[in-house]
Amino acid sequence: MRFDFLELPGEAGRGALVRPVVPVQVEDLEEAPQLCLVDSGSTANRLGAWLAEATGVDLDKAPETTLHVGGVTTIARHARCQLTIAGRRYDAPVSFCDPWPFAFNLLGQEGFLRFFRVTLCAAESWLEVEPEAWS
Amino acid sequence: MPRFTVAGQQFELEQSEIEHCLDGRLPDPVREHYVVVLGRRFPPKQVLACATGLDRADFTTHQARRILKRLGFVAARATEASGRDGVNDASGEGPRAGRQAEALRPYAGQWVALAGPTELLVAADSPQEVLAWLARHERRAPYGMFRVPTSLTEAEGGAPA
Numbered sequence: 001m002r003f004d005f006l007e008l009p010g011e012a013g014r015g016a017l018v019r020p021v022v023p024v025q026v027e028d029l030e031e032a033p034q035l036c037l038v039d040s041g042s043t044a045n046r047l048g049a050w051l052a053e054a055t056g057v058d059l060d061k062a063p064e065t066t067l068h069v070g071g072v073t074t075i076a077r078h079a080r081c082q083l084t085i086a087g088r089r090y091d092a093p094v095s096f097c098d099p100w101p102f103a104f105n106l107l108g109q110e111g112f113l114r115f116f117r118v119t120l121c122a123a124e125s126w127l128e129v130e131p132e133a134w135s
Numbered sequence: 136m137p138r139f140t141v142a143g144q145q146f147e148l149e150q151s152e153i154e155h156c157l158d159g160r161l162p163d164p165v166r167e168h169y170v171v172v173l174g175r176r177f178p179p180k181q182v183l184a185c186a187t188g189l190d191r192a193d194f195t196t197h198q199a200r201r202i203l204k205r206l207g208f209v210a211a212r213a214t215e216a217s218g219r220d221g222v223n224d225a226s227g228e229g230p231r232a233g234r235q236a237e238a239l240r241p242y243a244g245q246w247v248a249l250a251g252p253t254e255l256l257v258a259a260d261s262p263q264e265v266l267a268w269l270a271r272h273e274r275r276a277p278y279g280m281f282r283v284p285t286s287l288t289e290a291e292g293g294a295p296a
Contacts, residue, residue: 004252007235008283008290009243016229016236017290023279031269032248035279037292050262072294101294103284125230 001086005125006035020120020127022107025084027055033084034105038118038127042108045083046076049098051105057081059096067097074099083111088131090115139202141183142193150206153186160185161259161268168196171209174241175258179203179210244285244295248276 005018023033026047034051046069052059062077076095083092085107092111107113115135119128136147154173162169162177169176179199180191204210229236231252238253245258246265256276257268265280284290 004230006281007229007231007233007239009236009240010290011287016233017287018229019290021279021281023277029266031275032266033276033279035281039292048262054263054266070293102292103282103289104292 002126002128018125022085022129026051027082029055036107037104039106039108042106043110044108045092045094045111046097047094047105048100049096052096070102072101086129090135137206141187142189146187148186148206153182156185157182161257164272164274165213167213168200169211169213170203239283242283246280246282248280249278250276251278
């Protein structure tokens with residue numbers, strides 16, 4: 001499935017900044033897929049903790065670690081939840097982070113790139129996401 | 136202060152009072168007509184109902200538009216411009232030649248839900264408000280929701296200042 005990059009407002013007088021994002025349905029939150037940034041440098045999927053609360057993912061006994069992301073120290077609680085991407089629903093490991101002041105949630109290696117083959121064409125501002133045959 | 140008769144009742148209304156009344160409220164979905172209040176597009180009936188306390192069934196969209204225009208609000212049809220408040224001629228880089236970026240620019244720092252690349256459903260200060268609005272109006276945001284970055288640094292993955 002192909003997705004256009006998201007255009008974001010740049011600084012005044014400059015062109016748009018484009019970002020490779022993919023809509024992700026978290027659990028059964030069909031009415032509001034989350035636009036997530038594809039981040040090959042991230043080892044895991046990292047979502048704002050508010051999403052766990054909004055979708056009823058229980059983090060009470062979830063193991064937690066302290067992470068430093070983009071200059072922010074955050075508590076990541078690790079859980080599994082159902083994600084739907086490019087029409088494929090799967091059980092994914094996700095780190096729910098609080099605080100998460102960033103504009104985007106992140107799709108990383110373990111919970112996303114391991115399950116999908118991604119082709120990026122920055123020259124034409126699109127990316128294609130296809131489920132791996134085995135997944 | 137301008138006086139108006141609506142549904143057989145007299146009201147004295149001022150632009151500033153209406154702005155105060157709508158401050159912090161999220162616009163309902165705009166179907167055909169809208170008025171711009173505090174930089175946001177509201178259905179005219181939502182605005183007049185808020186200002187007068189009347190039920191929306193007590194007056195027509197046309198009445199509401201006429202009154203609000205007389206008070207100085209910009210009123211238009213949703214189909215007259217593709218962007219927000221007439222932003223429809225952006226030119227630049229990106230898959231949509233900058234139109235999406237320009238449509239999002241007024242919402243920097245807010246959570247938005249999009250029905251299409253430039254079709255905003257709602258903008259709010261928190262994701263919970265966006266979800267509540269979608270549920271209340273039984274709407275879906277097939278293009279997704281996210282927070283519009285406030286700066287280049289944020290758009291590139293940094294935290295807000």
